Amino acid sequence: MTTTPRQHQASQRRRDQSSRLEKAGRSGTPVQITLNAVLAALEGNEPKVLCVTRGADHLALPYGPFDPREHRTFERGLRDWVARQTRLSLGYVEQLYTFGDRGREGLGRSLETPIEHLVSVGYLALAGDAAPVDDADARWRSWYRFFPWEDWRAGKPALLSDAILPALDRWTDNRAGTVGDHRRSRVETAFGLNDLGWEEERILERFELMYEAGLVGETPLHESADQKDQPPDVNLKARTGLTMASDHRRILATAIARLRGKLKYRPVIFEMMGPTFTLFDLQRAVEAIVGFALHKQNFRRSVESTGLLMRTGSMSDQTGGRPAALFSVNREALRDRADMGLVIPRLGQKLRAPAKS
Amino acid sequence: MTTTPRQHQASQRRRDQSSRLEKAGRSGTPVQITLNAVLAALEGNEPKVLCVTRGADHLALPYGPFDPREHRTFERGLRDWVARQTRLSLGYVEQLYTFGDRGREGLGRSLETPIEHLVSVGYLALAGDAAPVDDADARWRSWYRFFPWEDWRAGKPALLSDAILPALDRWTDNRAGTVGDHRRSRVETAFGLNDLGWEEERILERFELMYEAGLVGETPLHESADQKDQPPDVNLKARTGLTMASDHRRILATAIARLRGKLKYRPVIFEMMGPTFTLFDLQRAVEAIVGFALHKQNFRRSVESTGLLMRTGSMSDQTGGRPAALFSVNREALRDRADMGLVIPRLGQKLRAPAKS
DNA sequence: CCTATATATGCTCAGACAGAGCATAACAAC
DNA sequence: GTTGTTATGCTCTGTCTGAGCATATATAGG
Numbered sequence: 001m002t003t004t005p006r007q008h009q010a011s012q013r014r015r016d017q018s019s020r021l022e023k024a025g026r027s028g029t030p031v032q033i034t035l036n037a038v039l040a041a042l043e044g045n046e047p048k049v050l051c052v053t054r055g056a057d058h059l060a061l062p063y064g065p066f067d068p069r070e071h072r073t074f075e076r077g078l079r080d081w082v083a084r085q086t087r088l089s090l091g092y093v094e095q096l097y098t099f100g101d102r103g104r105e106g107l108g109r110s111l112e113t114p115i116e117h118l119v120s121v122g123y124l125a126l127a128g129d130a131a132p133v134d135d136a137d138a139r140w141r142s143w144y145r146f147f148p149w150e151d152w153r154a155g156k157p158a159l160l161s162d163a164i165l166p167a168l169d170r171w172t173d174n175r176a177g178t179v180g181d182h183r184r185s186r187v188e189t190a191f192g193l194n195d196l197g198w199e200e201e202r203i204l205e206r207f208e209l210m211y212e213a214g215l216v217g218e219t220p221l222h223e224s225a226d227q228k229d230q231p232p233d234v235n236l237k238a239r240t241g242l243t244m245a246s247d248h249r250r251i252l253a254t255a256i257a258r259l260r261g262k263l264k265y266r267p268v269i270f271e272m273m274g275p276t277f278t279l280f281d282l283q284r285a286v287e288a289i290v291g292f293a294l295h296k297q298n299f300r301r302s303v304e305s306t307g308l309l310m311r312t313g314s315m316s317d318q319t320g321g322r323p324a325a326l327f328s329v330n331r332e333a334l335r336d337r338a339d340m341g342l343v344i345p346r347l348g349q350k351l352r353a354p355a356k357s
Numbered sequence: 358m359t360t361t362p363r364q365h366q367a368s369q370r371r372r373d374q375s376s377r378l379e380k381a382g383r384s385g386t387p388v389q390i391t392l393n394a395v396l397a398a399l400e401g402n403e404p405k406v407l408c409v410t411r412g413a414d415h416l417a418l419p420y421g422p423f424d425p426r427e428h429r430t431f432e433r434g435l436r437d438w439v440a441r442q443t444r445l446s447l448g449y450v451e452q453l454y455t456f457g458d459r460g461r462e463g464l465g466r467s468l469e470t471p472i473e474h475l476v477s478v479g480y481l482a483l484a485g486d487a488a489p490v491d492d493a494d495a496r497w498r499s500w501y502r503f504f505p506w507e508d509w510r511a512g513k514p515a516l517l518s519d520a521i522l523p524a525l526d527r528w529t530d531n532r533a534g535t536v537g538d539h540r541r542s543r544v545e546t547a548f549g550l551n552d553l554g555w556e557e558e559r560i561l562e563r564f565e566l567m568y569e570a571g572l573v574g575e576t577p578l579h580e581s582a583d584q585k586d587q588p589p590d591v592n593l594k595a596r597t598g599l600t601m602a603s604d605h606r607r608i609l610a611t612a613i614a615r616l617r618g619k620l621k622y623r624p625v626i627f628e629m630m631g632p633t634f635t636l637f638d639l640q641r642a643v644e645a646i647v648g649f650a651l652h653k654q655n656f657r658r659s660v661e662s663t664g665l666l667m668r669t670g671s672m673s674d675q676t677g678g679r680p681a682a683l684f685s686v687n688r689e690a691l692r693d694r695a696d697m698g699l700v701i702p703r704l705g706q707k708l709r710a711p712a713k714s
Numbered sequence: 715c716c717t718a719t720a721t722a723t724g725c726t727c728a729g730a731c732a733g734a735g736c737a738t739a740a741c742a743a744c
Numbered sequence: 745g746t747t748g749t750t751a752t753g754c755t756c757t758g759t760c761t762g763a764g765c766a767t768a769t770a771t772a773g774g
Contacts, residue, residue: 119425319751681722
């Protein structure tokens with residue numbers, strides 16, 4: 001990394017150093033690799049994520065070390081580690097993002113002493129059900145406990161209109177000129193103001209804006225307290241969901257965003273369903289993930305037309321009304337059509353009245 | 358990692374070990390982190406990627422070390438390293454995937470002694486133009502030199518029908534029963550047989566199948582030469598594109614797949630365009646990336662309706678026919694509508710006659 | 715100037731599909 | 745039966761997409 005172009009001709013070339021562009025490939029400081037897992041599952045109508053307690057009072061995502069001597073791939077390491085610690089059967093597993101230790105974009109560094117030279121590889125893993133975990137410190141929690149403003153299933157959360165949006169407004173007004181304009185533009189896009197419409201996948205953008213504006217517990221006091229910004233609102237911080245250690249809430253947001261997006265072009269939802277289910281069960285599962293209610297008749301139309309489902313022949317009498325047909329996944333079709341997703345419209349003005357059951 | 362659930366009660370809990378799920382977080386073997394970059398740019402109608410020479414005869418993607426003492430984030434490390442070595446101005450930069458050393462799914466390990474405990478973080482970076490690089494070993498090459506079967510712009514490549522598909526057919530026929538069925542099903546999906554249609558984003562799946570079937574230069578001889586498979590076809594290997602060191606061709610395929618997909622929902626194409634361009638220039642850029650021709654009138658209709666473009670007022674007389682209006686990007690609209698992509702239909706039967714210019 | 719050729723651009727038309735809602739069916743509780 | 749609840753079938757309409765026709769404006773060559 002210290003060679004300049006001018007030194008080129010003078011440099012002796014060895015086999016591994018035949019180009020400046022690759023010259024330094026073997027050097028660098030060794031680092032520790034940690035695997036960080038967002039384990040997601042559905043329990044009833046709630047999307048849940050497995051959390052552990054870190055230290056006295058912080059929630060965190062479970063994590064484990066990656067030892068290259070033991071495992072050939074990250075994913076194997078992760079599966080092995082989860083299998084040992086829980087009895088969960090992981091279906092879908094997907095790498096999310098790799099965070100260089102000090103590269104976590106400033107999020108949450110105030111919560112702990114930074115560990116130098118630590119790299120964490122984040123994974124999203126879907127479990128078939130939120131099975132109890134044999135560990136007193138591990139608990140499934142609804143992910144909307146961490147992002148209460150993301151749950152529109154019963155209508156627009158009052159927290160948004162009452163507290164978050166006004167606070168973001170103040171945050172943009174704090175600055176004049178391009179800084180303020182830029183902030184406003186980001187807020188408008190992320191939160192779907194001015195008819196732009198709420199896009200469920202922007203959960204990470206929303207969280208990052210709230211972090212920057214000092215509206216979440218993870219924001220260090222000094223970050224939003226420069227000369228021109230208002231002091232952070234302590235009362236509001238208490239209402240914007242549970243806090244997590246380090247940048248784990250950000251990783252969780254990344255995972256939710258990925259899952260919300262993935263639903264649309266991969267049939268991953270079936271990784272989280274039991275062996276049989278009604279169409280409305282499936283709809284509630286999707287609604288739990290995307291965070292808003294869907295049009296029932298259109299949902300069944302689109303799902304039935306995929307050909308991914310088979311009627312089992314039996315009926316569910318758990319409905320409270322007319323019995324519903326039970327379906328199961330057509331695994332063969334699923335294998336061949338791994339490219340199919342569900343049609344998930346954008347959140348419209350009209351929200352289905354929440355089911356009473 | 359060695360604790361079992363039964364040992365739970367006996368274990369002493371320290372602050373960092375309050376849960377089995379996170380207990381081992383601080384241990385593990387240190388590893389080296391390497392940043393691996395796919396630098397992509399357009400030159401004329403060709404999509405290009407920056408390659409270096411490794412050793413005597415292998416092409417490779419440029420890479421550099423990541424030193425956490427020097428850079429706060431991977432992306433900064435990457436940008437800094439590219440800026441020092443080239444004069445490229447990187448626009449869009451995106452993390453692709455992190456490969457655990459031995460976790461490269463077996464691809465290309467035969468080409469070099471495996472380096473234990475090396476983790477490489479792959480990045481995709483888009484450059485505004487394929488500017489010459491001041492390094493004798495670095496060269497821009499059309500990415501279709503590495504994936505000749507992916508370029509359908511002038512029609513279905515003869516290589517596919519003549520050689521690749523028959524060879525894959527033989528590979529599936531080699532095995533009876535479920536193994537063969539599974540192989541066939543994967544080939545059909547990846548290559549769009551039986552009316553499934555060619556999906557440009559499946560480039561990685563296609564490459565991996567060809568790797569498994571022993572059709573590319575990277576396949577080690579022993580991998581496809583187990584008892585039931587035919588010996589690899591040496592002649593065919595010579596026709597399936599340039600070979601790269603290690604698993605770099607796989608990383609390149611990952612990058613192309615990501616870019617091909619990203620086009621559809623993010624306006625990244627403009628990161629690769631000059632300040633002004635005609636609509637057909639833009640179309641050719643998109644065609645270069647997705648690998649097939651588009652319907653011209655429909656393309657302009659969809660692009661113009663995004664509102665991301667502005668007419669500059671001037672015209673291009675480089676067309677050979679009627680002059681074309683020059684456009685530039687509406688940067689403001691781009692910032693607000695970072696969620697827009699281009700409408701890219703699936704590859705249909707009818708291919709536009711290749712432009713003669 | 716006239717013609718052939720090439721590219722740019724405007725416009726139409728039909729089919730597919732999505733969003734919204736009406737109507738009916740089949741259960742439970744009373 | 746009546747009421748309430750959920751499941752399910754179906755329609756209607758506006759939008760978008762795929763495809764192609766038609767026209768405009770340049771160049772090259774007679």
